[in-house]
Amino acid sequence: MPLMSNRAHRFHAPMVVYFDAIRRAGSIREAARRLNVASSAVNRQLLKLEAELGTPLFERLPTGLKLTHAGATFARHAIEVLQDAERVRSELEAMQGLRSGHVEIAAVEALTSDLLPSVLTRLRELYPRITVGVTVLGSAAISQAIVSGDADIGIAFSIDRTLDLRQLSLWPFQLGATMRPDHPLANYQKLSLGTCQAHSLILPKADLSIRQQLHRALGKLPQGMVETSSVELAKQLTLRGLGISFQTRIGIERELESGTLVHIPITKPVTLKADLGVYVRSARNPPIAVHALVELFSKQVDQMAASESR
Incomplete structure (x- = not known):
């Protein structure tokens, strides 16, 4: 760092x-x-x-x-x-x-595809003197990075709350099955995990919060064709038709817009959601540069959350 x-x-x-x-x-x-x-x-x-x-x-x-x-x-x-x-x-x-300063961000990989680049581009336009460092980590490691002072803010899904962390914002996003538009399940409006199990799966590894949610919903998970801790790799394998992967819409924004991937909500055995949160260390009053970045990030995610709810 x-x-x-x-x-x-x-x-x-x-x-x-x-x-x-x-x-x-x-x-x-x-x-x-x-x-x-x-x-x-x-x-x-x-x-x-x-x-x-x-x-x-x-x-x-x-x-x-x-x-x-x-x-x-x-x-x-x-x-x-x-x-x-x-x-x-x-x-x-x-x-x-x-309006200068430096901000260290610890973020999950899904944010680096489109959301975080958009926010940092806007930050550069408004506050060119603010510099940023970004480290990509799993959700569990992000908590430690904040507490240890290696990160000013952490942005992750489904972080376990502790007294050392203060939550600044939280947005619920629906988890879904992601696949190519020519997949046999692509025309469904919603899916069950059981239906997905009959097809080739690309599963997240244990260090990703999505894995924990799938496990809680389904119990023992089937063997995935590929299991990876990389959201980007899962996306690329899905684009190549190797199977169904699971995530929110964050990280596949461009693919959904272009129609190269579809995202179908999982509703059985339960509706699955992932809470995207912004966190800082409880004992710290963050500098103005951090507040400026969080404000821009929140505006961007508010728009995405509102679009999904519609």
Whole structure:
């Protein structure tokens, strides 16, 4: 993951900055490379910090550095102060009319096909000084990325709520069977999972939230012709006629518009829905740049959700 904005780092002592870099990189050498400073300088600041706190912050292992219990406690402090510095810097610049800043997004793969590119294009048009980093993860990993400070916001389906996460927005989307228009089931208005089972299936792997929903609805799932954690691969295999895949309309917008794929809601044994949510860390007040991006994203998804309900 990219480090926090260098300008945000200027608000705080090098010890905190270097500690956070080591935590993220897992080694002093890699942290120094990312910070573009000498390894000796990073090591010196770490030793100084450990001396001031009176306790080791990392275990020195052959495979790299691992946080001690004290290090994990200090890491929570470092994440908060550095993220707060980014927020303050963003607000100060906003007061001057600059509307700049940096936003780290952790998002599920389905968003990268059309939805997220559209939002980021609009963001660039309105706020050209805001920079963005995007990491594609599964829903479960997105929660950890937010809590650890590696992501400012997370956008995912069906995230388990915890006290560490604050939900900013939520939209329900219907899960459906996706197939080519020449598939034998393509003319159905709705489908049951049982009917789909009689055909070749492209199934999501366990790290995708859709897999959990299919499992809860059907119990033991049949063997898929292909099982993948990649939404893009599932889409491409479906386009090639290898079988039926399962997802929401998000990620196949262009294919549905062009008619190269159809999406049929699953209604039996139960109607399946996936909740798309935007999340931040509970203990954090996000900077203005994050709010600007979330506002644009919400407007785009509101339109999609309204279209689906019609």
